Amino acid sequence: MPDISTVIIGAGHCGLAMSSCLAARSVDHVVLERAEVANSWRTQRWDSLRLLTPNWMTRLPGYAYRGSDPDGFMSARQVAAMLEDYAEATAAPVLAGTTVTSVRAAGDGFVVATDQGTWRASTVVVACGAAAVPAVPPLARLVPAGITSVTPAGYRNPDELPPGGVLVVGASASGVQLADELARSGREVTLAVGEHVRMPRTYRGRDILWWLDAAGVLDQRYDEVDDVVRARNVPSMQLVGSPDRTVDLNALRSGGVRLVGRLAGLQKGTAQFSGSLPNVCALADLKLGRLLDTIDAWAGGSGERFAPTAVCTAPLGLDLRSGEISAIVWATGYRPDLSWLQVPVLDRKGRVVHDGGVTGWPGLYLLGMPFLRRRKSSLIDGAAGDAADLTAHLAGHLDAQAGRRERKAS
Ligand SMILES: Cc1cc2nc3c(=O)[nH]c(=O)nc-3n(C[C@H](O)[C@H](O)[C@H](O)COP(=O)(O)OP(=O)(O)OC[C@H]3O[C@@H](n4cnc5c(N)ncnc54)[C@H](O)[C@@H]3O)c2cc1C
Numbered sequence: 001m002p003d004i005s006t007v008i009i010g011a012g013h014c015g016l017a018m019s020s021c022l023a024a025r026s027v028d029h030v031v032l033e034r035a036e037v038a039n040s041w042r043t044q045r046w047d048s049l050r051l052l053t054p055n056w057m058t059r060l061p062g063y064a065y066r067g068s069d070p071d072g073f074m075s076a077r078q079v080a081a082m083l084e085d086y087a088e089a090t091a092a093p094v095l096a097g098t099t100v101t102s103v104r105a106a107g108d109g110f111v112v113a114t115d116q117g118t119w120r121a122s123t124v125v126v127a128c129g130a131a132a133v134p135a136v137p138p139l140a141r142l143v144p145a146g147i148t149s150v151t152p153a154g155y156r157n158p159d160e161l162p163p164g165g166v167l168v169v170g171a172s173a174s175g176v177q178l179a180d181e182l183a184r185s186g187r188e189v190t191l192a193v194g195e196h197v198r199m200p201r202t203y204r205g206r207d208i209l210w211w212l213d214a215a216g217v218l219d220q221r222y223d224e225v226d227d228v229v230r231a232r233n234v235p236s237m238q239l240v241g242s243p244d245r246t247v248d249l250n251a252l253r254s255g256g257v258r259l260v261g262r263l264a265g266l267q268k269g270t271a272q273f274s275g276s277l278p279n280v281c282a283l284a285d286l287k288l289g290r291l292l293d294t295i296d297a298w299a300g301g302s303g304e305r306f307a308p309t310a311v312c313t314a315p316l317g318l319d320l321r322s323g324e325i326s327a328i329v330w331a332t333g334y335r336p337d338l339s340w341l342q343v344p345v346l347d348r349k350g351r352v353v354h355d356g357g358v359t360g361w362p363g364l365y366l367l368g369m370p371f372l373r374r375r376k377s378s379l380i381d382g383a384a385g386d387a388a389d390l391t392a393h394l395a396g397h398l399d400a401q402a403g404r405r406e407r408k409a410s
Contacts, residue, residue: 004028005398007112007121009103011037011094013060013083014368015127017383019092020061021391027398031092032114034099038083040129044153045076048181050241052173053379054207060086061384071207073241079380100128104342108401109363122401123363123394126341126352130369130378131334140330142266144320148327152178155329158185164326165189167271167318169263171196173236175331176247180240182329183255190318190325191252193277194262198284199237201246203292204303208239215298217291218376219385222356225371232371235333236378249281249309260314269321273314281309336369357390363397365390 006022008015011033022029033039051058056070058079063086074082087094095116102113103124112119134151143149148162152174155161158181165188168179175191183189199208212218225231240247249259261274285308296302318325338352345352345359352359356373357366369377373389376382 003120006123008125009100010128014383017387020090021387031094032098033096036096037087038080041076041080046155047157049076052239052241057381102340125365127367132337135333135335136330139266144269151330161327165324166327167325168329170331176238177240180247183257190258192263197237198248198288211295220375271318278311
């Protein structure tokens with residue numbers, strides 16, 4: 001059984017960033033990847049997807065965008081190519097085609113079983129992706145037969161859906177982008193809107209992410225916020241990777257999308273929507289106003305304010321058997337798949353309990369989760385800082401372990 005200081009699980013950008021930081025500290029490690037580098041960008045993204053973060057923001061340890069279009073937005077294929085180049089440039093020790101089937105504690109380390117053999121490791125870094133599996137609500141089971149259900153991970157383009165109207169459930173980044181694309185393709189689109197984060201693409205003549213980056217909003221640390229559990233559950237920003245194009249609810253409504261409240265139930269073939277639409281829109285408007293105030297306070301002066309979200313009377317029910325809707329897109333979020341993790345660090349809901357990526361089990365680390373250590377932890381740009389912090393902790397753990405072993409031997 002090979003013995004190694006660190007096993008990293010997953011060769012997405014997080015696993016590769018961690019590998020780069022460990023290499024800089026000469027920590028021997030391997031990156032186990034079930035498919036190939038950047039698997040999620042190759043297999044789980046729709047055809048037209050572009051990063052909602054500009055190219056200049058695609059930064060990793062030792063890597064910064066140097067192309068000719070810093071303000072552009074990469075396609076999924078370009079992200080995969082960039083990560084492949086990064087893995088090569090950093091000589092990341094990736095073992096592709098190696099699926100981790102279990103991790104359990106053993107002695108003062110771990111036994112990592114894979115479909116290609118077993119490893120013994122002093123430390124393990126779980127970097128297998130926060131968005132591994134679409135999180136579809138249980139009521140999806142009640143959708144009448146004959147209606148196609150898809151998730152953003154399986155959706156590719158409008159032509160793949162059967163002809164007819166589409167109900168998109170969820171108005172965060174994936175939901176608004178797909179509602180926009182489907183409406184532009186000529187579909188009748190109904191968008192079920194719950195809590196959401198309204199965001200203009202540009203503000204005071206610059207990309208909104210430039211402001212969030214420059215003003216330090218994205219660098220806010222997990223131990224600085226009042227309620228980190230809540231902060232970790234904040235929906236993704238309503239943005240699309242296209243300069244000057246805003247996909248907030250006003251823009252979608254002008255593009256013909258019908259807005260309804262959060263999907264609250266499904267009874268006898270009728271989708272029931274919450275009456276909270278005006279409230280969630282008012283809240284999103286209020287939060288956007290506060291964010292713009294923060295930016296203004298940092299920059300000095302003040303910029304434009306955006307028209308409140310216009311909410312018309314929205315239907316509270318939609319008969320899914322009427323033929324009006326042929327497909328439902330469940331843009332209701334994602335979750336990690338940790339079914340193989342046998343170390344007791346999970347809460348009742350199956351989520352890893354951690355303090356900024358350091359779990360309660362010594363030597364076990366987590367990377368790539370929302371607001372892991374910073375507001376930008378779920379973005380590519382967040383991996384460098386988080387991986388550097390966890391590497392420092394992990395190296396300290398290995399040193400302490402080596403010290404204990406030496407003392408025991410002498
Ligand atoms: C639709 C969508 C759009 C996004 N857009 C942006 C954006 O515009 N900008 C931005 O900065 N971020 C964006 N993100 C967020 C984030 O950058 C991605 O989710 C990113 O893929 C996460 O990187 P990761 O390394 O944590 O996980 P992943 O990229 O998911 O990598 C995890 C790897 O682990 C492997 N793996 C999983 N289980 C196992 C196992 N048991 N054994 C071995 N290997 C395993 C997987 O095959 C995968 O390659 C987006 C996310 C989504 C879902």
